[in-house]
Amino acid sequence: MHPCLLVTEILLHIIGFVENGTESQSTCRKSDIARLARTCRAFTDPALDVLWRTQCTLGPLVKCLPGHLWTQDSWGAIEIVSKPTIKDWLRLRKYSFRIRVFELCRSSDRPLDVGDVTLCTIFSPDVFHALFPSLHTLNLGFLADRIPLSLLDDVLSPRLAQLRFRLPHYLEPDDLHELLESITNRAPSLRALKIDACAHEQSFVHPSALRFDRMPYLRTLCFPSKLYISPSSLLQPRQMQNLQVLTLTLTADPVPALHHFDPLVFPVLQCMRITTPTLDQLCDILRVTASTQLREISVFYSAPASEAVMHNFFQEVQRAHGRSRGLHILVLHHIYTLDSSILKPFVYSPSTFKPLLACHRLRVLDIRDIGHLAIDDPFIEHAALSWPVIEELRLRGLPWIDSHRTTIGSLRELVRGCSRLARLSMAIDARVLPEEKSAWRSLPLEELNISDSIIGHAEAVERYLRMALPNLKTLIALDDVHFWKAILGMDGTVWNE
Numbered sequence: 001m002h003p004c005l006l007v008t009e010i011l012l013h014i015i016g017f018v019e020n021g022t023e024s025q026s027t028c029r030k031s032d033i034a035r036l037a038r039t040c041r042a043f044t045d046p047a048l049d050v051l052w053r054t055q056c057t058l059g060p061l062v063k064c065l066p067g068h069l070w071t072q073d074s075w076g077a078i079e080i081v082s083k084p085t086i087k088d089w090l091r092l093r094k095y096s097f098r099i100r101v102f103e104l105c106r107s108s109d110r111p112l113d114v115g116d117v118t119l120c121t122i123f124s125p126d127v128f129h130a131l132f133p134s135l136h137t138l139n140l141g142f143l144a145d146r147i148p149l150s151l152l153d154d155v156l157s158p159r160l161a162q163l164r165f166r167l168p169h170y171l172e173p174d175d176l177h178e179l180l181e182s183i184t185n186r187a188p189s190l191r192a193l194k195i196d197a198c199a200h201e202q203s204f205v206h207p208s209a210l211r212f213d214r215m216p217y218l219r220t221l222c223f224p225s226k227l228y229i230s231p232s233s234l235l236q237p238r239q240m241q242n243l244q245v246l247t248l249t250l251t252a253d254p255v256p257a258l259h260h261f262d263p264l265v266f267p268v269l270q271c272m273r274i275t276t277p278t279l280d281q282l283c284d285i286l287r288v289t290a291s292t293q294l295r296e297i298s299v300f301y302s303a304p305a306s307e308a309v310m311h312n313f314f315q316e317v318q319r320a321h322g323r324s325r326g327l328h329i330l331v332l333h334h335i336y337t338l339d340s341s342i343l344k345p346f347v348y349s350p351s352t353f354k355p356l357l358a359c360h361r362l363r364v365l366d367i368r369d370i371g372h373l374a375i376d377d378p379f380i381e382h383a384a385l386s387w388p389v390i391e392e393l394r395l396r397g398l399p400w401i402d403s404h405r406t407t408i409g410s411l412r413e414l415v416r417g418c419s420r421l422a423r424l425s426m427a428i429d430a431r432v433l434p435e436e437k438s439a440w441r442s443l444p445l446e447e448l449n450i451s452d453s454i455i456g457h458a459e460a461v462e463r464y465l466r467m468a469l470p471n472l473k474t475l476i477a478l479d480d481v482h483f484w485k486a487i488l489g490m491d492g493t494v495w496n497e
């Protein structure tokens with residue numbers, strides 16, 4: 001045997017290559033690795049390690065129990081039929097101690113392959129902790145619709161580094177708090193905590209249930225949109241000093257005042273995706289965020305924001321862009337409701353967006369439904385020079401507002417100034433087409449959404465655009481303005497305000 005194959009690390013790498021085949025070949029890869037494990041004694045341990053380290057189902061493990069202890073029904077689901085003895089469990093341990101990652105999900109193409117009894121048996125604290133001493137990643141995507149969350153509670157441990165699970169449709173607030181409390185208490189080494197939810201109900205998390213200070217290593221925190229967290233539990237001093245990715249929804253409570261002697265807030269944050277009732281809150285949070293490593297700011301807000309607040313927000317973004325050289329994604333969506341407040345939307349003049357013109361490294365700028373976006377050709381001309389590396393640009397007010405001050409001239413300027421622009425969404429006034437000789441071309445532009453534009457001759461516009469944009473794959477020009485006006489009753493057809 002070649003001497004390099006005697007080095008376990010090298011052998012693990014080589015066997016790892018066999019494992020990382022494409023999905024369709026994965027079963028044959030598994031059997032290849034199993035064959036390697038039987039080839040010679042030197043290969044056995046590394047091959048078994050690779051074979052077992054990541055598991056998507058519990059079936060293979062349960063099948064290692066003696067045959068009389070389990071059955072398989074006609075659907076393929078495996079169920080334990082009599083209680084395994086200590087000796088039986090020890091037999092499993094030979095394989096199970098190699099498992100580091102459980103990604104137990106239930107999808108239509110990969111149903112969970114064991115029955116409830118088996119699941120509950122394996123997830124009982126005694127069995128679980130004895131079987132899986134090396135487990136550090138637990139993804140229980142199926143949990144909510146399958147077994148009670150108390151099972152999760154039983155398997156938390158200080159070894160866990162990554163935890164992901166799904167909340168049920170409805171959860172008593174007390175149960176939710178208990179669960180969050182036990183996670184922070186019993187899995188303090190978590191680096192990633194992701195909670196998904198299909199919940200329809202809103203749940204407000206009491207600040208006392210969220211002791212982020214007990215999870216000092218947390219790098220990724222993703223909470224579902226229906227789980228509301230107060231700004232004060234987020235901004236406690238000395239917590240989340242290692243947080244890099246933050247996704248959550250805030251309550252309407254005020255952002256606490258921080259003092260200059262407080263330790264840094266989010267010193268290494270890279271990605272911030274926050275849903276908030278008001279944009280003011282986000283201004284306050286951005287103001288205290290100390291990170292110089294921000295890459296993405298995504299904000300989804302619900303109460304209409306005045307022009308002053310909007311300007312303030314963009315100023316904070318500009319400051320963040322000044323601090324963080326990597327900041328290149330800005331997403332701002334207004335989540336509006338069909339009520340009277342949007343009948344008189346705020347108007348945002350071009351000067352509102354001026355701070356954004358200083359953000360030269362933006363690659364994605366996605367502004368949607370924020371109100372009346374009164375931008376015009378001169379603004380776009382300026383913008384085209386300010387965002388030289390932009391790849392995706394969406395500038396959209398509320399869909400039923402006619403803010404057609406930009407023309408095809410704006411498209412031309414953007415295409416000239418932004419040589420990487422591939423996706424553009426903007427309403428324009430396309431009634432007047434420029435003369436043919438002022439031809440311009442863009443090769444990178446692949447997707448153009450000019451919905452809600454004013455278009456005179458649709459065919460002429462399309463011909464013109466396709467000539468200028470030879471690589472265009474998608475041209476969207478649905479005109480929803482009339483539809484929206486009807487819904488909102490602005491023509492007096494539905495209701496009168």
Ligand SMILES: *[C@@H]1O[C@H](CO)[C@@H](O)[C@H](O)[C@H]1NC(C)=O
Pocket residue numbers: 396399425449450451452476
């Ligand atoms: C095009 O833009 C409109 C207005 O923002 C939006 O409603 C629509 O979903 C977009 N279409 C596509 C396919 O992206």
